[in-house]
Amino acid sequence: MEKIRIAFFDAKDYDRQSFEQQNADDRFDIRFYDTLLTPDTASLAEGCQAVCAFVNDNIGPEVIDELVKRGISLVALRCAGYNNVDIQYAFERVHVVRVPAYSPYAVAEHAMALLLTSVRRIHKAFIRTRDFNFSLGGLMGFDLHGKTVGVVGTGKIGRVFINICRGFGMNVIAYDKFPAPDSGIQYVSLDEVWQNSDIISFHCPLTDENRHMVNAESIARMKKGVVLINTSRGGLIDSEALVEGIKSRHIGAACLDVYEEEANVFFHDFSGHIVEDDTLARLISMPNVIVTSHQAFLTREALGNIASTTLDNIQTFLSQGYSDNEICYKCPKLSTCVQKHERKCF
Ligand code: NAD
Helix, strand or coil, X not given: CCCEEEEECCCCHHHHHHHHHHCCCCCEEEEECCCCCXXXXXXXXXXXXXXXXXXXXXXXXXXXXXHHHCCCCEEEEXXXXXXXXXXXXXXXXXXXXXCCCCCHHHHHHHHHHHHHHHHCCXXXXXXXXXXXXXXXCCCCCCCCCCCXXXXXXXXXXXXXXXXXXXXCCCEEEEXXXXXCCCCXXXXXXXXXXXXXXXXXXXXXXXXXXXXXXXXXXXXXXXXXXXXXXXXXXXXXXXXXXXXXXHHCCCEEEEEXXXXXXXXXXXXXXXXXXXXXXXXXXXXXXXXXXEECCCCCCCCHHHHHHHHHHHHHXXXXXXXXXXXXXXXXXXXXXXXXXXXXXHHHEC
């Protein structure tokens, strides 16, 4: 049987490892490319049946046209979020599948790791003791116990994070556009999250509607000293407003695993270069900001699940013409839709 050929963009060593492990039986011919998927690089997918893309591959109209030109009908995202895909334009041109869940624990635990690092100044203490500086000045933190955490988005990751916070004896309030009935979660309005939380953690997808939900206005509604954690998508936070909020001492700390302009920076080594993005440079220079470069998903367990679900998605879609993990634009043809799984429309 002929192998399924996949053009794999933005490939890192850990991707190669986990996908090669899952492809030990050689069912797929995976062509790994370091480059991002762009209109200029889409031609690398010539002769493939599917492209495999990640969070910073921009799958807009130009890329989609390039893929269609080459007869490629399947984009397999190896991530959960799909804000980087123009789903409306993709409709009836290419199909898009994703990995809806691979390890909510990986991301939720990273969010808590960032929070603990920040409030207990572990990032500062680590550097000090490596320099044999054992003084404690400036390292005072605060107890998480008894503090109120506001969770925005109570899906898979949000709920794991809520459970972790409850383990710390924190008071949890939450906002979700679609609250889960009988979940035992105390839902409040978004404004109540802003006003009452000592810590706010974001676990909702990025959409046109919630882009820059953290802005000058919402920051002004928050408690003085609030700690913000974003492991979701950078576009939820207006970075300029965040800088101003920190400079004015209104925001106590920020823990960022994602950044709105991360696409050409995160996942790359710029240690020998001048970083061009002044806002990012300013944020990184602040003692109460911790930045990790979209690392929350990066656990052994998550990578294994990502590789196996992505390859299953591709195989299932190409052999059966649909996948449970397809995301599809909510078209007017819902009633006559040939896709079996209409609930997958967005
Ligand atoms: P999920 O679909 O299980 O949950 C998302 C929740 O957000 C749902 O309950 C939904 O109702 C809610 N929601 C949707 N729109 C909202 C809005 N405007 N305001 C408030 N809530 C809203 O998704 P998940 O698996 O929990 O993942 C959440 C997000 O985490 C993803 O969308 C992705 O952006 C991000 N993520 C980041 C990483 C990382 O490595 N940093 C890894 C995986 C996922």
